[in-house]
Amino acid sequence: MARKPPSFSDVKTNVQDNVIWKSIFRPGSIYRKGYRDTSRDRALAAMNNVLYHLHPVKVKRHGLKLTYTYCLGGLSFFLFILLTITGIFLMFFYTPAAGAGTEIAYANMRDISASVTFGNLVRNLHRWGAHAMVFTVFLHMARVFYHGAYKPPREFNWVVGVILLLLTLLLSFTGYLLPWDQLALWAVTVGTNMMGYTPVFGEQVQFVLLGGVSIGPNTLLRWYVLHVLFIPFVTVIFLAVHFWRIRKDGGISGPL
Amino acid sequence: MAEEVSIDQEVYDRLIAAGTSERIARAKAKAATVRKSKIAEGASLGPRPADQAGKALEEYRSSQGGGGTAVATKTGGDDTGNGGGRLTPDERAARVAASLGTQPSSIGVPAASEHTHRLLALVPPAGIQQVQSKQMDKVYTWPHLLLVEFVALLAMGSLLLIASFFLDAPLGSLANPNQVPAINKAPWYFMGLQELLRYFHPMVAGVTMPGVGVVMLMAVPYIDKNPSARPENRKVANLAFTFFMTFWTILVIIGSFLRGAGYEWVWPWTQGLGFTL
Numbered sequence: 001m002a003r004k005p006p007s008f009s010d011v012k013t014n015v016q017d018n019v020i021w022k023s024i025f026r027p028g029s030i031y032r033k034g035y036r037d038t039s040r041d042r043a044l045a046a047m048n049n050v051l052y053h054l055h056p057v058k059v060k061r062h063g064l065k066l067t068y069t070y071c072l073g074g075l076s077f078f079l080f081i082l083l084t085i086t087g088i089f090l091m092f093f094y095t096p097a098a099g100a101g102t103e104i105a106y107a108n109m110r111d112i113s114a115s116v117t118f119g120n121l122v123r124n125l126h127r128w129g130a131h132a133m134v135f136t137v138f139l140h141m142a143r144v145f146y147h148g149a150y151k152p153p154r155e156f157n158w159v160v161g162v163i164l165l166l167l168t169l170l171l172s173f174t175g176y177l178l179p180w181d182q183l184a185l186w187a188v189t190v191g192t193n194m195m196g197y198t199p200v201f202g203e204q205v206q207f208v209l210l211g212g213v214s215i216g217p218n219t220l221l222r223w224y225v226l227h228v229l230f231i232p233f234v235t236v237i238f239l240a241v242h243f244w245r246i247r248k249d250g251g252i253s254g255p256l
Numbered sequence: 257m258a259e260e261v262s263i264d265q266e267v268y269d270r271l272i273a274a275g276t277s278e279r280i281a282r283a284k285a286k287a288a289t290v291r292k293s294k295i296a297e298g299a300s301l302g303p304r305p306a307d308q309a310g311k312a313l314e315e316y317r318s319s320q321g322g323g324g325t326a327v328a329t330k331t332g333g334d335d336t337g338n339g340g341g342r343l344t345p346d347e348r349a350a351r352v353a354a355s356l357g358t359q360p361s362s363i364g365v366p367a368a369s370e371h372t373h374r375l376l377a378l379v380p381p382a383g384i385q386q387v388q389s390k391q392m393d394k395v396y397t398w399p400h401l402l403l404v405e406f407v408a409l410l411a412m413g414s415l416l417l418i419a420s421f422f423l424d425a426p427l428g429s430l431a432n433p434n435q436v437p438a439i440n441k442a443p444w445y446f447m448g449l450q451e452l453l454r455y456f457h458p459m460v461a462g463v464t465m466p467g468v469g470v471v472m473l474m475a476v477p478y479i480d481k482n483p484s485a486r487p488e489n490r491k492v493a494n495l496a497f498t499f500f501m502t503f504w505t506i507l508v509i510i511g512s513f514l515r516g517a518g519y520e521w522v523w524p525w526t527q528g529l530g531f532t533l
Contacts, residue, residue: 030398036261038290039283045398052402058394059401071408078409082416098431106430113427124420131533132416134445145476145497148485155477162474169445181428182437183532190442190450194462202463214433256486 054243056251063252068147072140076168077239079133083171086126087228093119096224098180098217105180105220130172137168149253157245160238167235174227180220188223189215264288426532438517439530447511448504454519 006014015021016033025032028044035041043057062068093112097104112119141161144150150158177188192215196206211218246252268285272278343351395401428437442450452461480493487494516522516530 036290038261038286039396040290042396042398046396046402052398055397055401057397059397061393061395064395064400064404066404066408071405074405075408075412078412082413103430109427113424120424121420124423124425125416127425127533128419128423129416131444132412138445142497142501146487146494148482148490148493150477151480151483151485152477158477159474162470166470172445173443176443179427180431182431182435183426183428185431185433186437186440187442190440191446194449194453194458197458197462199459199463216433254485 056247060252060254062255068254069252070139070143072136072143076133076136076140079129079136080235080239083126083129083133084232086122086129089122090119090126091228094178096178096221098220103180105178109179109181130175134168134172137165141165144253147253147256151253153249154245154253157242157249160242160245164235164238164242167231167238171227171231171235174223174231177215177220177223178227185215188219261286261289264292428532440519441511441515441530441532444508444512444531444533448507450519451507451511451515 013033016031022032026044026048028041028048029035030045035045046052046055046057090112093116094108095104098106109123112123114120144158144161173188173191177184192206192210195209196202198205207213209219209222210216211222263282263285265285267288268281271281271284276284441447449462449466452465455461456465480490482490482493484490512531513524513529514521516527522530
């Protein structure tokens with residue numbers, strides 16, 4: 001006698017109703033057995049998930065309207081995550097080394113474009129994603145201004161936001177040098193020449209950032225470390241403060 | 257995924273008849289169904305009655321070998337008439353003293369001590385900051401907000417994926433410090449600054465103006481003391497910010513699209529776009 005294959009719901013029940021599954025998903029998770037569309041479980045779904053719990057359990061209704069936030073802050077964060085993931089992928093195939101006869105960085109760029117599986121797609125995603133992030137961060141700032149969302153008690157979070165804007169620009173600008181092509185070298189030359197005009201310690205600033213008097217192999221290594229480690233690290237700290245302050249200052253601003 | 261909870265029709269009808277809004281009535285009727293099913297499963301709901309709680313406390317005390325008599329906390333409502341069931345500091349201190357018994361506790365400050373501010377339980381109600389937040393129209397983050405965010409994420413993700421599939425990121429020839437390219441531009445978000453360099457001394461265009469700009473931007477909340485967030489009440493602020501943003505946008509557009517070889521003015525339809533993203 002042939003045994004009847006288990007139905008989908010049987011399999012689902014067996015998978016969900018065991019010690020391991022229950023230990024992974026906290027009570028109220030929509031993946032846990034017995035989730036019901038009630039106020040209690042809706043609250044637990046947000047509360048008992050490490051990522052969703054960035055949000056409060058309840059949010060002001062007017063903030064849901066797409067035309068209030070346009071999701072710009074959320075999209076900026078999403079792009080930051082996407083850039084981290086694609087950036088880590090690119091790091092596997094890139095060495096920040098340049099110099100006469102050993103143009104490794106540039107050779108790596110050509111390999112990523114030509115022979116690494118999905119290399120070109122991931123590099124494109126990283127490049128376009130970076131431009132998109134600068135853009136969404138600018139738009140997010142404009143949105144916040146026009147809603148007067150920096151007014152008390154949110155003054156300091158606006159300042160944190162301006163710092164995050166500067167960090168975004170620095171992240172993008174340090175990444176601009178890494179392909180080590182003519183475009184990168186001269187765009188960065190234009191940018192860093194301005195730094196030399198900083199009063200009092202301009203030359204010193206330029207020397208430290210370039211690792212010499214002009215852009216060379218030292219600059220590449222320095223900016224690589226800044227781009228993949230130092231600035232993302234600082235950014236994550238400010239992001240944490242930014243998100244935390246949104247909730248401490250009473251959630252999203254408004255209604256107008 | 258979600259098991260839809262049926263509505264307790266009786267409760268729902270009663271609430272609707274009482275003039276409750278449809279949304280709240282539905283939620284309460286759902287809650288009633290869940291409560292019923294829980295009672296049917298034999299679970300006890302809600303706080304225990306005061307006498308039961310008192311008895312439980314007594315048992316706990318005797319099992320711990322401590323003294324003192326149990327005093328069940330009053331649940332408000334039917335109370336002394338001072339401030340809607342709130343205890344006076346003296347009454348509260350008396351209760352705490354009774355529940356702690358005559359023996360001094362091994363940790364903290366004794367209940368009878370003068371240093372009452374050390375014990376949160378003895379802080380008079382007037383000393384506790386009362387948060388008077390207004391109830392707002394709120395909805396659950398899951399599913400309402402998270403759904404919107406998920407759709408936005410998918411839209412942005414697919415847009416980028418499609419763009420990355422069809423458009424390749426630029427890669428010029430190998431960097432050569434001895435050969436200045438004819439068209440020499442910063443990334444687009446710095447083109448405003450590069451354009452300013454055409455008109456001002458580098459000290460002004462490259463350091464002073466961006467420096468002052470950033471400080472001004474950070475100082476915005478401390479300068480704008482207008483408490484209103486409504487657009488009609490803050491025309492000056494909105495106008496100033498729009499002017500600021502438009503100014504930079506125009507500079508960026510000029511620098512990006514209207515400057516060619518040697519950073520001279522060109523029209524894009526005569527010599528093409530001297531612009532790389």
